[in-house]
Amino acid sequence: MQKEVLIAGAGVIGCLLGKSLKKKNISFKILEKNPQPFKNPSRTVALTSDSIRFLNTVDSKLDLNAWATPVNSMNLFQDAAQALSLDSDQEKISSICALDDLHEKLLNDLNDDISWDTAINSMNNDKLIEVSTSNGNYSGKIIIASDGTSSKIRELSGCNVEEWFYGQKAHVCLVKCQHNNEARQYFSNFGTLALLPLNIEDEEHYSIILCTNITSDPKTQLEHLNEKYNLSFDLTDVNFGDGFELKHSRATKLYENNVILCGDAANTFHPMAGQGLNLGIGDVMFINDNLDDILNLNQPTLDRYSKERSMRNLQMTWIIQSLYGAFGNANELGSLLLKSGMGMLDKMPVVKQKIIDFANRN
């Protein structure tokens, strides 16, 4: 089967790419290795205002502002002590939704465009891309790799990738709790604990993301933090499952011949800054805005894609690494310096607004 564009992977990024191509009447096929959408009801994402604007433009039926939970303030804690409080007079600072809900809404209208149970195994990328899958052969003018952090297409195309492991896992769960639309992030030597407000059928919950050492038992760790930070969560029914091993990966160039990398296949982040999906949506926004050039493999545009997106991703990597290094390893003196630095920042509303604006751009 020949299409103009092949998309590897039907995750959120692959589906969003499909939606934006469909709107422009470009023929495409999404090839997905799983037989059906992968579900994890406890997985949530914080969406920036850029992401919400773009998602609503690509599909007005998504209407994210109607159902995603707004975050009106974000408080950062160094251990139990509040270090920085971010809020904005101008608008909410982000919106939280369940990843499955967003995925399900994006899959609407795409069913005929996805070939499920179709793992890409090999690829020939001369003038035309030809891939052989567990479900037959497909060809296209270009292939967009949105097949996630361990991208097969990235490997087959020979794109160079830098990666390192944090020795941590992210564990997610939901607890019923009043949240007042406040998000919290606790940093300490154990790792990070993020609490994101999420309304599920009018009931308030916190979505918990605990990033901690691979060897720690997450439930015991959370019970300890629950007491230490006076959170008063009822953790009786919490079951964390396996968790997600955390790694950072970065392709040094985001295209190779007629292969273009996008989303986690291009860059994968520690979830501490809640930016991985948003930056992937930023990749799709670039492709959408420059589609004719991308389809014609215009070299200056592909170079610009690679440079601009890599620059944004490097900025975010630098922020994440600084937070990780500063908070994760703070000894007594370091901890004091950090506290006074954060205290100063907390008294600077203009700088705080700039942080919020930066975090809301993709």
Ligand SMILES: Cc1cc2nc3c(=O)[nH]c(=O)nc-3n(C[C@H](O)[C@H](O)[C@H](O)COP(=O)(O)OP(=O)(O)OC[C@H]3O[C@@H](n4cnc5c(N)ncnc54)[C@H](O)[C@@H]3O)c2cc1C
């Ligand atoms: C705990 C946690 C919390 C997070 N919180 C946030 C947040 O608050 N905000 C935020 O912006 N981001 C967040 N992220 C990051 C975000 O979830 C990811 O960046 C995003 O979901 C990646 O989407 P994707 O479509 O690029 O990749 P994926 O969702 O991994 O999709 C890739 C798809 O490709 C398919 N595939 C793989 N190999 C093949 C193959 N060979 N052939 C065919 N198909 C294949 C897979 O089955 C999968 O369906 C978080 C991540 C974690 C782990």
